[in-house]
Amino acid sequence: MIYTDTRDKTVKCDFRTAVMNGMNSATGGLYIPTSYPKLSADFLNKTIEPAFCDVAFNMAKPYVEGEIPDADLNHIIQDAYPFISKVAPIDQVTYILELSHGPTCAFKDFGARFMARVMSYFNRTENDRLHILVATSGDTGSAVGSAFLGVEGLDVTILYPEGKISPLQEKQLSTFTGNVRALKVKGTFDDCQKLVKTAFTDKELRKKFRLSSANSINISRLLPQSFYYMYSAMAVKNRCLHDSKIENPAIITIVPSGNFGNLTSGLIAREMGAPITGFMAATNANHTIPDWIATGSYNARSSVETYANAMDVGAPSNYERIAAMYSLEEVRHLFASYWLDNEGIIDAIKECNRKTGYIIDPHGAVAWKAWNDIRSGALATLAQGCKGDYTKPGLTANLPDWADAVINGKAVGIVLETADPAKFGATVSKAIGREPPMPSRLEAVMHLPDHAIPMENSYEQFKDWLIANL
Ligand SMILES: *Cc1c(COP(=O)(O)O)cnc(C)c1O
Numbered sequence: 001m002i003y004t005d006t007r008d009k010t011v012k013c014d015f016r017t018a019v020m021n022g023m024n025s026a027t028g029g030l031y032i033p034t035s036y037p038k039l040s041a042d043f044l045n046k047t048i049e050p051a052f053c054d055v056a057f058n059m060a061k062p063y064v065e066g067e068i069p070d071a072d073l074n075h076i077i078q079d080a081y082p083f084i085s086k087v088a089p090i091d092q093v094t095y096i097l098e099l100s101h102g103p104t105c106a107f108k109d110f111g112a113r114f115m116a117r118v119m120s121y122f123n124r125t126e127n128d129r130l131h132i133l134v135a136t137s138g139d140t141g142s143a144v145g146s147a148f149l150g151v152e153g154l155d156v157t158i159l160y161p162e163g164k165i166s167p168l169q170e171k172q173l174s175t176f177t178g179n180v181r182a183l184k185v186k187g188t189f190d191d192c193q194k195l196v197k198t199a200f201t202d203k204e205l206r207k208k209f210r211l212s213s214a215n216s217i218n219i220s221r222l223l224p225q226s227f228y229y230m231y232s233a234m235a236v237k238n239r240c241l242h243d244s245k246i247e248n249p250a251i252i253t254i255v256p257s258g259n260f261g262n263l264t265s266g267l268i269a270r271e272m273g274a275p276i277t278g279f280m281a282a283t284n285a286n287h288t289i290p291d292w293i294a295t296g297s298y299n300a301r302s303s304v305e306t307y308a309n310a311m312d313v314g315a316p317s318n319y320e321r322i323a324a325m326y327s328l329e330e331v332r333h334l335f336a337s338y339w340l341d342n343e344g345i346i347d348a349i350k351e352c353n354r355k356t357g358y359i360i361d362p363h364g365a366v367a368w369k370a371w372n373d374i375r376s377g378a379l380a381t382l383a384q385g386c387k388g389d390y391t392k393p394g395l396t397a398n399l400p401d402w403a404d405a406v407i408n409g410k411a412v413g414i415v416l417e418t419a420d421p422a423k424f425g426a427t428v429s430k431a432i433g434r435e436p437p438m439p440s441r442l443e444a445v446m447h448l449p450d451h452a453i454p455m456e457n458s459y460e461q462f463k464d465w466l467i468a469n470l
Contacts, residue, residue: 001063003219005029006324015067016122019115019220022213030320031219036271037062039230044273050234052084053077056227059272060114063223068121076121080113085228087235090356092244093412094371096364097232104172105420105442106310107262108143110228111221116147116154118220119212123153131470132156132214133199135192138165139310139419142172144214145180155470156180156214159192159455168423171445174452183465187457195462205463209470216261217317225265226272229253232414233274240412250277250405253414254367257281258311260289260318262416267325277411278402281337282370284308284345288316290337293398294390296328307345307427308362310419336379336403337396338370344393348372349431359436362427364417370395371413380407 003018005011007029013021018031039058056077057070064073086098102109123130132154134144141158148156160173162184173182185192199205200213216222233251240249253276255263263281270276281289284306292298300315322331340348345362348369352360360368378395382388383404387397405411421428421436429435455462 001065002034003031004034005031006320015064015219019118019218020122020212022215022218030217030317032321032324033063033219036268038271038273044234044275046234047238049238050231052227052231053081055231055234056081056224059227059230059269060223064118068118072121076114076117080117080224081110083109085110085231087232087239087414088358089239089243090358093240093246093249093375094356094368095232095236095239095412095414096358096360096368096417097228097414098417099228100361100417100420102143103146103441104139104142105423105439106139106143107225107416107418108139108216109147111216111225111261111265112143112147112214114224115214115218115220116144116151119214120151120153126153126210128210130154130210130212132212133159133196134214135159135189135196136165136173137161137189137309138169139423140216141182142169145173145176145182148214149176149180150178154179157466157470158182159185159195161185161187161189161192162452162454164188168425168442168446170452171448171450174450175445175448177451182452183455183462184452185455185457191457195457195459198459199463199466202463205466208467216259222261222265222318222321223268225262226269226274229266229269229276230272230274233269233276236412236414237275244412246410246412250402250411251275251414252278252280252371252402252406252411253416254280254282254371255416256308256311256363256367256418257283257289258286258313258316260313260316260322262418264318264321264325267322271325276414277405278400279335280367280370280374281335282367283337283339284311284366285339285341286312286314287339287396288314289319290339290396291390292319292328293331293335293337294396298323307342307424308366311363311366332398333401335398336370336374336400337398338366338373339393339396340366340369341393344369346427346431349428353432359421359428359432360417361419361421362424363419364415367415367417371415374406375413379403383407
């Protein structure tokens, strides 16, 4: 596969270069594949439930062709995914796609674990270890740290703002040992990010060490997220014959979004033939993308804090990829968009639990509520010409091509649940009056010893530490 760049179509590189560079520092653009090969009709039309790793292998293959042989790719996938995504029906036309069954209980495990193994694979031919530096405001750091733990040839240093993340998140970061360690910085998330960025531009440091990043813009995190879209859409297409008795329903995938990496992965899966009719982009009060879809102008802004804090992104990086793949008009045909404020998030968790018995986390709750609203008349109102006010929470004024299917009861929804509710116990408890059950792997972390290294918000101290310890 040849990869290009969102800002300069004359750029051409291989997968290895795209993965190891992360982003194209020459243009500031993001890497994207030059094509999205469709899976064979034979594969797509299977009437038996697909195996997750089978889907993953077939989808990854064209993107690594000529660079990672089949046997090695298969090994990477088997090693990355000892867990899978689960498709759980909660009513006749609604499926929750649970993406929280990985080690850190959030969907980022899918992307980070694949990326770690691919980087290790490409690093085998190098003499030196590769040092990954990550600044985190919470969830990304634990997914990345856990994904790289014990992976050959790689070290990870995570910087987090001491006292500014939840106690559970801090435990998930501070208890790593071996090739992954955490520095608790006396500062904010922005300070952590600045320390990392300064290190990347420090020529002396770069001469001494091979440094790399592991953030969500890396193409090797985006591609594997497309696996579960394909897997769930194929599974739902088969199951809905029994569940809803709707013939050939429209399949709508509802994605709780922040940086829009997850949703971009969904677009890749659809390009490759996943039976997904359309998407809903669902956000919290950081509604830059819903506003873009409603008004046609894209205005990045500072983020605001919400209960669904892993989606607190005001300037979503992957807007650039979406805009490189589709025109605004195409986006409007394919997407409905929706957003909720904090009060709406609490109500959504409560309502989902009351109506279905399911305990959903604050991120998934935004998606569930979006689906619930369009089934209960929000799209019909829009179709009748009532545009509403996009600056208020709810469905944004855009009528996608698939609106009639929903209005006429000929659609099923796949709601992405991106984290285990126990990771956001306080918010969930505010909504339903009790804490969700704690998965044993999260419980276990709470009892591990803390190894985080204290660090002043000082580049000199950080650099000295790197030189002494890498
Ligand atoms: C990161 C994250 C999101 C947002 O995903 P994007 O790819 O940034 O849109 C949603 N939910 C949870 C729980 C997350 O950790």
